[in-house]
Amino acid sequence: MIEAHSFKGRKVAVFGMGMSGLAAARSLIAGGAETMVWDDGEKGRDAAVAAGLPVRDLREIDWRALDSLVLAPGVPLTHPEPHWTVKLAEANGVEIIGDTEIFFRERRRVGANCPVIAITGTNGKSTTTALSNHLLNAAGRASVCGGNIGRAVLDLPPFVDGQHYVLELSSFQLDLTPSLDPDAGILLNITPDHIDRHGSLEGYAAVKEKLFANMTGGGTAVIGADDALCDAIAARAEARGVRTLRISSTKPVATGIYGEGSGLFELADGALQNRASLSGIGSLRGAHNAQNAAAALAATRSLGLPWATLVEGLQSFPGLAHRMQEIRRIGHVLFVNDSKATNADAAERALLSFTNIYWIAGGKPKAGGIEPLAPFFPRIKKAYLIGVAAEEFAQTIGGRVPVSMARTLDRAVAEAAADAAAQGSGEDAVVLLSPACASYDQYPNFEIRGDAFRAAVEALSAPPAKEKAA
Known part of the structure; x- marks a missing residue:
């Protein structure tokens, strides 16, 4: 745990008793801050009580005496209200x-040589975070990852050289971290998401x-060059x-790294250098990767x-x-868990990575639905629709792809597995x-949705087949 000694003697309220809020409260108390915690939900308050934290209704305190409010990232800061x-x-x-603001203040207070890579973007954050951490560890560096993935930042190991x-x-976290100063910052892409939280795409x-x-x-900004908003941000960073460094999966960049086919290239010392290949690395399949x-x-x-160490780490x-995530293969059928694709842009990346797809989609829909995915419908053999979005998605698909109103994930897995197996082994299929x-x-x-998919797939004991009509 990182103890927040920079808040010693200060009076701090922590609102929101999820993972990050609980960790923040523990850190503040360990650092000597006078801390009180609250949550609108009984479940959150119970979690705080179970953790031995000082629960107090923040409606009843004197706010003039407070020094800081530590807000859980999911709590509305500006929008919708x-x-x-x-x-x-x-x-x-x-x-x-x-x-995360406490993390960076404490890092400055300690003054240790602790390099930080911070990663954001609409899609790809988690893979890039896990990969960056893996590359550092594979190179022999002591590295941990956390934040919006895995552990809360204040539950990470203390600062040491x-x-x-x-x-x-x-x-949400960026909005609450005014003194953020990573050694390297990565902005992958920007597409419409969380508009209800920020008011507009521009916001x-x-x-x-x-x-x-x-x-x-002294820092390095690594910014995607494949959308206009990121390109403008890169230009402003350069001007300051x-x-x-720009990155791209669609076009060459003068300073940075770009992908072409399975290769990753860099223009260095006036010459184009082929730095690495993703060919055969199943965990990094697709242009988005x-x-x-x-x-x-x-x-x-x-x-x-060094490059040689990084290339070895990729493998x-x-x-x-x-x-x-490739779960298993049964005969000619590969089962892939992409539960983290919670919007159309993320799902597009998966659909681009495969052909002959038996697609399980649906849940709680987001603005825009799946109409942007229409260009990829020819890759889909059949769609199995689940959750609240089933009717909406069926209307969008129309007659362009065969549809099963599976409703539930376990039924969708069973149907898709049977259909994929029944097509014959002449061509690989992907559920x-x-x-x-x-x-x-x-x-x-x-x-939990992804775990349910894995469980349903692992329960398939043999290549399922449908009875053919006589």
Whole structure:
């Protein structure tokens, strides 16, 4: 645990008793802060009581005496309306921060040589975070990852010289970290997401740009060049004198790394260098993973890792659970868990990576639905629709792809497995869970949804086959 000694003697309220809120409260108490915690939900309050934390209704305190409000990242800060704690804090001049802000303040206080890579973007964050951490560890560096993936940042090991941190940061976390200053910052891409939280696509992009707000000549900005919003952010970073590397999976870049086919290339010393190949690395299948790999390589290279070591690390990357995760193969049928694809843009990346797809989709729909995926419908043999979105998705698909209203994931897996097996072994088939939806209608989160898919697939004992009509 990282103890927040920079808050010693200060009076701090922590709202939101999820993973990050509980960790923040423990860190503050260990560091000597006068801490009180609260949650709107009984479940959260019970979790705080079970952890031995000082629970107190924040409606009943004197906000003028507070120094800081530590807000859980999922609590509305500005849109659609500020949470009541935010309104009280603003009315009384209390700073509003998140657990990641405590992390960076404590890092500065300790002064240890602890390189940090911070990663954001609409899609690809988790894979890039896991890959960057893997590359550092494979090179013999002590490295851990956390934030919006795995462990809360304040539950990571304390700051000591040589310890590396790779942090996945959502837009919610960026909004609450005003003094963020990573050694390398990665912005992968920006597509419409969380508009209800940020008010507009432009507002969402402005929050993402905060990753580089405090970056000076000593830091490295690694920014995707495949969308206009990111390109503009890269130009502004360069104009401020920040070392900026662009990454792309669609086109060459003058400074940075780009993917072409299975190769990753860099223009160095006036010549084009073929730095690595993703061919045969199943955990990095698809063009989107070329961008993820390019980003991880650029960031870790900026910390001094040699190319030979990085290329070797790529080969041993095991992949990320719930993101293009190959579960098993039964005969000619491959089962892939892409439960983390909670929007159409993420699902597009999976659909681009395969042909002959038996697609399981649906859940709690997001704005825009799946109409943007229409160009990829020819890759789909049949769609198995689940959850609240089933009717909406069936209407969007129309007659362009055969549809089964499976409704539930276990039924979808059984039907898709049988259909894929029945097509014959002349061509490989893929049963792909890539929902293009949130999970909340049927599962608490995408991880549990992915685990349910894995369990259903592992329960298949033999290549299932449908009886053929006589």
